[in-house]
Amino acid sequence: MNRKVIIIGSGPAGLTAATYAARANLKPLVFEGAQPGGQLTITTDVENYPGFPDGIMGPDLMDKFRDQAKRFGAECHFKHVTKVDFGSHPFKVWVADETYLSDSIIIATGATARLLGLESEKELMGHGVSACATCDGFFFKDKKVFVVGGGDSAMEEANFLTKFASDVQIIHRRDELRASKIMQDRVINNPKVSIQWNTTLENIEGSIDDGVSAVVLRDTISGDVRMEKCDGVFLAIGHTPNTELFDNFLDLDNKKYICTKNNSTKTSLSGIFACGDVQDSIYRQAITAAGSGCMAAMDAEKYLESIESS
Ligand code: NAP
Numbered sequence: 001m002n003r004k005v006i007i008i009g010s011g012p013a014g015l016t017a018a019t020y021a022a023r024a025n026l027k028p029l030v031f032e033g034a035q036p037g038g039q040l041t042i043t044t045d046v047e048n049y050p051g052f053p054d055g056i057m058g059p060d061l062m063d064k065f066r067d068q069a070k071r072f073g074a075e076c077h078f079k080h081v082t083k084v085d086f087g088s089h090p091f092k093v094w095v096a097d098e099t100y101l102s103d104s105i106i107i108a109t110g111a112t113a114r115l116l117g118l119e120s121e122k123e124l125m126g127h128g129v130s131a132c133a134t135c136d137g138f139f140f141k142d143k144k145v146f147v148v149g150g151g152d153s154a155m156e157e158a159n160f161l162t163k164f165a166s167d168v169q170i171i172h173r174r175d176e177l178r179a180s181k182i183m184q185d186r187v188i189n190n191p192k193v194s195i196q197w198n199t200t201l202e203n204i205e206g207s208i209d210d211g212v213s214a215v216v217l218r219d220t221i222s223g224d225v226r227m228e229k230c231d232g233v234f235l236a237i238g239h240t241p242n243t244e245l246f247d248n249f250l251d252l253d254n255k256k257y258i259c260t261k262n263n264s265t266k267t268s269l270s271g272i273f274a275c276g277d278v279q280d281s282i283y284r285q286a287i288t289a290a291g292s293g294c295m296a297a298m299d300a301e302k303y304l305e306s307i308e309s310s
Contacts, residue, residue, distance in 0.1 A: 002090050003029050003102040005300050007074075008081050009242075011038020012286040013276025014108030015065035015074075016293030017300075021106070022072035024301045029102075030069070030076045031095065037062030038110050039277070040286055049286055058134075061286070086249040086269055103307065104271045104300045107246065107258065108293060111239035111277040111284075116148070120204040121235070128212030129204060131235045133157035140165045143231035146215055148201050150174060154236035155183035161234065162192040169230075170195045173220060204233050241278050250274075257281050265296040271307075273299050 005021050007014050010032035021028040040046060040058035047055040066076055083094040090101040113131040115121055121129055130136040133147075137160055145165045147158045150172035161168045170187065175197045177184050187193050198220045205227070206212040214229045241257045243250075251259040251268035258267055258274040265273040275296035276289035 001101070003027070003100065004304055005029075005104045005106060005297075006031065006091075006093055006100060006102040007106040007108060008084075008093070009033055009038065009108030009110055009276065009278070010036050010066070010076065011040065011062070011108060011110050011276055011289060012065060013110070013278075013289040013293035013296070014038070014106070015062070015069050015076075016290040017106045017108060017275060017297040018069035018074035018076070018293075019065075019072060020294050020297030021300060022069055022074040024297065026297075026301065026304065028069075028074045028106075028297075029100065030074055031079050031081050031093070032076055033109060034080050035110075036078055037066070046286065065290075081245065084245050084249070086246075086272055089271065091271065104273065104303055106265075106293075106296045106300055107267075107272065107274040107278055108276045108289075108296070109242040109245075109278045110289075111241045113235065114238045114240050115235055116201060116237065118201070118203060120206075121233075123208065124204055124206050124212055124233075127208050128206055128231065129233045129235070133160045133234050133236075136232075136234075137161050137164045140232045142166045144169070144229070145232035145234060146171050146201070146228075146230055147234045147236055148172075149236035149238070150177040150179060151236065151238065152179045152183045153238070155179040155187045157234050157236045158193050159186050159190055162190055165232070166192065168193045171199045171201055171215075171217065172197055173200050174198065201233070239277070239284075241281070243278060253281075255281055265292055265299050271303055273303075 004026045005028045007030045018028050018030045045055045079095045085092040093100045141164045143165050144167040147170045158168050200218045202218050203216040205214040218225050258279040260279045265275045273296040275292035
């Protein structure tokens with residue numbers, strides 16, 4: 001069966017594209033991927049999504065997105081795309097050994113949390129090391145934890161962790177935060193959070209059985225190395241776009257984000273559209289992702305009309 005549009009990804013971008021494509025009667029098929037609902041499903045309160053003046057929990061918001069898309073006939077499958085071939089039309093998408101064909105594709109695969117690349121970080125992930133305070137904060141009641149990073153994510157994670165941990169210390173490699181002023185203020189005014197400036201995380205001590213016991217820190221100015229006891233480490237150092245599947249087919253920028261043409265979601269290949277964090281390294285908000293999802297569905301609709309009339 002040849003589909004009109006397949007949407008890969010199910011965060012705010014993918015599910016908004018699904019709602020618009022479904023309402024345009026394009027009968028979209030959505031492959032939700034490894035993290036259905038996207039990054040908001042590992043967030044707690046979303047306070048800045050318009051229309052929810054009292055805030056809403058991330059997973060609840062994404063359930064609403066999905067319900068809305070399904071109400072108009074979008075088919076949402078909890079499946080993970082493993083391969084694509086955009087070399088000929090119709091485009092091909094694989095989920096393991098199942099093949100799907102489509103006249104157009106909307107890519108909304110988002111981005112994934114970045115890690116430092118330490119051996120100990122990999123070994124102790126899930127045993128005291130985490131990239132998601134919302135998922136794992138609960139395990140650190142009355143404990144001391146470190147958060148690595150100086151952006152909005154690090155501030156958000158640090159604040160959130162004070163609901164559980166008694167001592168939250170941010171490790172930042174510079175003497176200035178990248179985070180927005182409001183997020184910085186929240187951290188600075190939170191008595192449970194402190195910041196270690198000009199500091200990098202060199203190693204994490206601990207074991208799979210007993211969890212994290214300490215971190216090795218380096219002062220970037222003096223070069224001095226010190227060890228500090230702690231119970232957990234949270235990484236909040238940004239994200240990498242999920243574009244490995246598309247590398248051979250589409251133009252990507254130097255950070256591997258999909259390049260889209262000005263004021264549109266068109267990629268370098270006609271009939272393939274990209275929306276949300278997979279093509280946006282700047283704004284990266286749920287609302288901007290949703291907006292670009294809407295654009296992608298409208299761009300796909302126009303493209304489908306053009307190939308039908310030619
Ligand atoms: P980000 O803004 O790219 O910040 C990443 C932070 O990690 C930076 O401070 C960076 O240090 C540090 N970092 C990166 N690689 C590192 C390494 N190898 N070692 C040590 N430190 C490293 O990423 P983000 O905080 O995830 O935010 C991404 C976007 O989402 C932003 O646009 C942000 O505004 C948005 N966001 C918004 C909210 C909100 O409004 N509620 C919440 C979360 C995220 P340098 O500063 O030295 O580069």
